[in-house]
Amino acid sequence: MVAGADVIVVGAGVVGAAVAEALSRTGRSVHVVEQGLPGGAVSGASLACIGTHMNDEEELPFLKWCCDEWAAFDAHTPTFEYDRCGQLRFLKQESELNSARHWIDVERNAGLAPELLDPAEVRRIEPLLTGPIHSATWSPNSAVVNPFLAVRMLLETAQAQGVRLTSRAPATKLRLKGDRVIGVETSAGPIDGDHVVIAGGPWTAKLAATAGVDLPIVPRKAQCLATVSQPRSIRTVVGACKAEGGVDAGYTQIQQAMSGQILFNTVLEGGVTAHGSPDAVPEVDRAFIRDSVETLLFLFPSFAEIELLRSWVRYEAVTPDDRFLTGPVGPDGLYIAAGDGGVGFCRSVGMGRIIADQIEGRPSPFRTDLYDPARFERRQAA
Ligand SMILES: Cc1cc2nc3c(=O)[nH]c(=O)nc-3n(C[C@H](O)[C@H](O)[C@H](O)COP(=O)(O)OP(=O)(O)OC[C@H]3O[C@@H](n4cnc5c(N)ncnc54)[C@H](O)[C@@H]3O)c2cc1C
DSSP states (O other), rough: OEEEEEEEOOOOOHHHHHHHHHHHHHTTTTEEEEHHHHHHTTTTEEEEEEOTSSSSSSHHHHHHHHHHHHHHHHHHHOOOOOBBOOOOEEESSGHHHHHHHHHHHHHHHOOOOOOEOOOOHHHHHHHHHOOOOEEEEEEOOEEEEHHHHHHHHHHHHHHHHHHHEEEEEEEEEEEETTTTTEEEEETTTTEEEEEEEEGGGHHHHHHTTTTOOOOOEEEEEEEEEEEOOSSOOOOOOEEOOOTTGGGGGGGEEEEOOTTOOEEEEEEOOOOOOSSSSSSSOOOOOOOHHHHHHHHHHHHOGGGTTOOOOEEEEEEEETTTTTTOOEEOOSSSSSEOOOOOTOOHHHHHHHHHHHHHHHHHHHOOOOOOOOOTTTTTHHHOOO
């Protein structure tokens, strides 16, 4: 029998690490179990942009809180390549202006400072972005982090407060006594716990099902490309305006890692799929490569001769409304923090705070109803 804890956190991706860190501040004993290695699943595949821009109107106060929290971690423990580089969202045509202006108004009303820039102003910020764009929005508060180092920082901060971590130990089953969860079975033996938080990314529903809990999480393919290392050439995170028809209504993200590799992806509408298995390791789609390279060269024509180095695919956890399931569900003592919809790196620290507040019975500083795991059942009943 592995030593028990007040709280068992299943999963050491960025969400499980953030939950463990937030709980470590409460003085409770916490044990994290990870089936592989920390950060080795979706989190390690992430572009890890931290920001509020063109994201989710209802979540704006929460996103601001998360951005501030990441900045505070950097101020205290500057070990995870936090770079407050800002974000540009390009517009290809005038028809995208309404949407860009809408987002700028919404974010300014929330106290943020996005702007609309013409191509010459864009090039003062991003000199190699010489492609024929109409304009771009600029959000100065966005940042990027190194995803592996960020997970490590959160876990080490938690471990310094006494949190235990057991890697390579899959949790195979939730243990129940009547209507209460009393721990988990793992490959390293059973662990007693008064509370269990499943932060298992796309594997979450499988473990929850062992307690009869049915979660609406499906795995969705996420893909990315990287070039060989380049001298510093992209300074910001570059994306497409969130607009009807913007980059054919899909999404794109381009940035340069500290290693010099240019990381980029473009997914056009219809290019994402909910099918697949979190354990699958397929190749990236050819159409994805073509669309991503086309967008990169549309914006940065001078990159035409740069060689591709690698590509990767991960299945991320998606819910019907693309928002996390975070909170209590099913038997007493069971909590979920998963289903990020592909934007969970930024939000992870807030998810940690929500779970810690709920376990402690404290009010949260932001809305938690948006993430209530029972929201779909409630809507159906209504
Ligand atoms: C290409 C790409 C780009 C992205 N870009 C961004 C971005 O710019 N900004 C942003 O905010 N987000 C981004 N995301 C999304 C973000 O990375 C994810 O939302 C986040 O990493 C999810 O973290 P997680 O901890 O929930 O999942 P994971 O990292 O998958 O962690 C879950 C962990 O639980 C473990 N686990 C599961 N089941 C068990 C079990 N039964 N027992 C033990 N361990 C278990 C797994 O092994 C895994 O380590 C991106 C994702 C991808 C793939």
